[in-house]
């Protein structure tokens with residue numbers, strides 16, 4: 352019989368990253384109010400409900416919310432398509448505050464990256480460079496690339512991915528008539544570097560995704576809003592995926608005289624969660 356590793360099984364079942372750790376840190380109380388600011392495939396929400404909590408589930412991607420909605424009992428959960436940058440308004444409008452706990456599991460789910468046909472992955476070469484999390488937004492990555500100058504693209508790459516070849520890549524992109532599909536962008540990157548580099552592809556894709564979705568601004572606003580609707584003894588759990596996001600979380604805590612529950616962030620063990628860092632913010 353073919354051996355299937357534990358890691359593969361977890362991955363194939365779409366286990367969200369750091370699930371048990373995040374739930375433990377949220378310290379779920381029966382009938383407590385918990386906001387899952389990034390519903391995704393619903394793994395966190397499911398576990399909160401299993402432990403007796405009530406959930407307000409937010410996701411910016413309508414398709415993500417629709418995929419798993421039918422698996423939930425509607426008296427335990429409220430679904431809301433929206434941006435967590437508006438978490439305070441959403442919670443107040445739905446009379447779901449003060450909250451006992453709020454969780455942000457940042458980024459995208461693996462499923463969404465692979466299968467949403469929006470050019471999130473450099474591996475899906477024939478997809479259009481769209482990368483919008485919210486499909487109601489008009490600006491796509493193709494438009495962003497067209498509208499921005501080489502200097503502006505260089506700034507996006509260096510600011511959001513710290514790619515050392517940002518200038519060369521930005522200049523090469525602007526030399527080309529049209530960059531529409533994933534493969535067009537890969538060709539431009541290859542030409543600029545003179546070789547193929549998957550690390551550079553993922554950095555450039557990350558930077559474009561952050562820029563088109565305004566991800567850092569959303570996170571800053573989301574954390575600020577969360578602070579206004581959390582109970583005094585409540586917890587805000589954040590799972591981030593790169594140092595730039597983690598820096599925003601650390602700055603937020605420092606600027607607001609808050610504290611982290613743990614001395615050091617909790618890190619993922621499995622390969623698919625190795626870059627994940629969990630921090631629990633307490634008041």
Ligand SMILES: C[S@@+](CC[C@H](N)C(=O)[O-])C[C@H]1O[C@@H](n2cnc3c(N)ncnc32)[C@H](O)[C@@H]1O
Nearest residue numbers: 367389391392393394395411412434435456459
């Ligand atoms: C890593 S996944 C969450 C996985 C989830 N914890 C689970 O158990 O399946 C992140 C989710 O956040 C959503 N998202 C990203 N930015 C968002 C934002 N600004 N507001 C709300 N949802 C957002 C994505 O669409 C995605 O579904």
